[in-house]
Amino acid sequence: MQIHRRPRYRQDGISPWPFVGLIGMAAVFFxxxxxxxxxxxxxxxxLFLGWGAALVAAIRWWEPHPARVVWVPLACxxxxxxxxxxGVSALGW
Structure with missing residues (x-):
């Protein structure tokens, strides 16, 4: 009798791009x-409202469009x- 072992965690189908995107969102937050x-x-x-809207978009795209999440912090x-x-050039901050 052969024992079938299941893998400890499943790695097929997991995209790394959403994680990269959220790390980028943390950098843009700073x-x-x-x-x-x-x-x-x-x-x-x-600026904070725009960042929050981008964060919501990144979280909503996590599973259906994982490759788009990388572009969210770049756009932000x-x-x-x-x-x-x-602001610096026109308003003199």
Whole structure:
């Protein structure tokens, strides 16, 4: 009689991209939080709201579209850069 052993954990079909995307979201969070002393309160609030919306999108895409999750922190980082650059050049932060 042969004993069939099950693997301890299942690794087939698990994509690493959502994990990479959420690590990127954590990095973008630090960018947004670190820009607090240099931005007015309303711009900081908008940056945090944009980051929160991106986080919700990343979590919702975790299982149905795992490859899209990587692009969410990249888009969020570009959004942060554009807002800071526009604030510095146009509004004189």
């Amino acid at each position: 960018l947004v939080a670190a820009s607090g002393p240099f931005t007015p309160w309303w711009a900081q609030t908008l 980082g570009v959004m942060w850069f554009v807002v800071i650059l526009a």
